[in-house]
Amino acid sequence: MADGYRIFGAEMSPYSVKVRSYFRYKAIPHQWILRNAASQAEFETYAKIPIIPLVVTPDGTGIQDSTPIIEAMEKLYPEPSIHPDDPIASFVSALVEEFGDEWGNKWMFHYRWARDVDQISSAGRIARMRGPKAGEPEHAAFAGQVRARMVDRVWFVGSNEVTAPQIEAGFIDMLGMLDAHLSARPYLFGGRPAFADFGLWGQIYEMWTDPTAGGIIGGGAPHVLDWVHRMLWPKAEDPFEAWSTLQPTLMPILQKQVGALFLPWTLANERALAEKQEEFGVTLADKTWTQKPQKYHARSLGMLRAKYAAVEDKTTLDPVLEAAGCLAGLRG
Template identity: 35%
Template sequence: MTEGYELYGAEPSYYSGKVRAYLRFKRIPFAEYPNTPENYRKVILPRIGWAVIPVMITPEGEALQDSTDIIDALELRFPEAPVYPATVKQRLAALLLEVYGDEWLKIPAMHYRWNRNYDFAISEFGKMSAPELTGEAQREAGLRISKPFAGALPFLGVTPKTEAAIETSYEALLGELDRHFAVYEFLFGTRPSIGDFGLIGPLYAHQYRDPASGELMKRIAPNVVGWVQRMMKPPHPKGGEFLARDEVPATVLPVLQRMMREMLPVLVSTAQHFAKWVDEHPGAKQGTEEIPRAIGMHVYALEDAKENRAIFPFDLWMLQRPLDYLASLDGDEKARASELLAAVGGEALLDFPAFPRLTRRDFKLALA
């Protein structure tokens, strides 16, 4: 038993920032421990089975992994000031923007980190993996440990063919968010929602904290900088309010439209490929074959660029959350959700291709 919650994470880590911001908003007592090789060996690998952060150990000694599962487990324990809005349009929009922040904005985050902030990133990875070393030796450790991360770019679809489109799209997104946060503290009022926590993953560790990206954000989106700072130092912990009458501000719509335009076709294709993959891999149903991180490649389009990227079944596990919410609605509520989706070009979510249900078992993706 320990006093509070233990978070194993790191400042440069996407999903650690998401969980840290949530813990601070909820005023949940926690201590953060670095992802040193020793902590991977002593805590993360034995409890989770693979090398990943963030990891949460509860005061009762229970291990939790995946930022979404961590937040959901804590929402049950700390119900005051829920981060899931109770009304239809806000809740649906928040769930969708979590998926967008968690899975799609990895594309610009990883592009800027490894193509625009390389030396800083190597030095940060060196400090994380070999805090006892200095100088060249630490840099070498950084180079070694960063290989799988920097090497992931082509799998995300980040190549010389897409770099300009990624920057155009990301800068336009910053402009859209800047117009919103010029008026509102958070996405849906004075309380951060699960959508805000999804967006803070990429927008804190990578796009605010990495120096060249931070400079860009300060230059073209000062109101996004203000929001990042509020997310990391909440002005109304355990408080604030969502806007009355289920209002989704008009300034949120361009962001949802961008998500539907860029990401939704990829999600549809992912669902189709995954259904086929499961048919062709009976071991997955019997539990003898693990679901791989990627199940092939498909083409995606961004702005005027086209490129291959890996097909990630994990995205569907995240998408089940807004899809389940949609499926739970009927009558007037369903009509309100449909109205929002029609306004942002998201009608395909109402008639989404069927795919085998996913769950997480032993901290890994599995068929339900």
């Protein structure tokens, strides 16, 4: 493993398991290192910011942030590609990857910390991960500290008394559409995983490991559940599909989730940051959404717009994005 990569991550981090799934798919030699007290000194040697995942290359370079990690590795390991040949499908995949990272994280974080049963489960698992040899009194005290800290941070993803019903209703709606889409194919864009699979799967995998969301997924979305398991060790089974065959069940997701919820939210977040607002409100699907601005997301929105701008021929893509309610926001 001396010549391989090292991934510093955590099983309860959607972005960590996203990167691990990608490395497994590409068969890139790697070592999975749990970020905890034992590995913290080594982590700090390579990390520029205190987030996971951190990938350390064989030459000792540290790379952080799941999307840039995958994009960097894709240049080194281009086959099998995670980008469909169909130009519409290829960009939609990038769009859904961003949606998964940013909007899907709202579902995951909300469900993980909204109810007592999930708080107790998650805090206990995190405490055991960070202190595997702790005695019961020490473990219980640390779990209590984790629970208090994380419950106090749900505002970060926009979870509050106003938005909680919207987050949960939106996830249930998404789960139904996603299950219908995956009933006809093993992965989001056909017979092999695309960029979108890794981003969206990381969030839903984490939800599946939690009591409340896991019960909802396991009890009502069998095709999503199969996909959750499949993406732990994804493989190229068949080719990607053309947009024409994906469109009937993927377009409703774009319209009802990405265009109606995610894009209006991200544009409102961008305006709030520009105007230095401490809190902003935006109407999403006829309901008011309120939250504090997310600084990081303004940068990822810029990266998404750059990907759109880089598409040389937008003749067939733009009508799809217009019908999905995404075009104006991507043009900036």
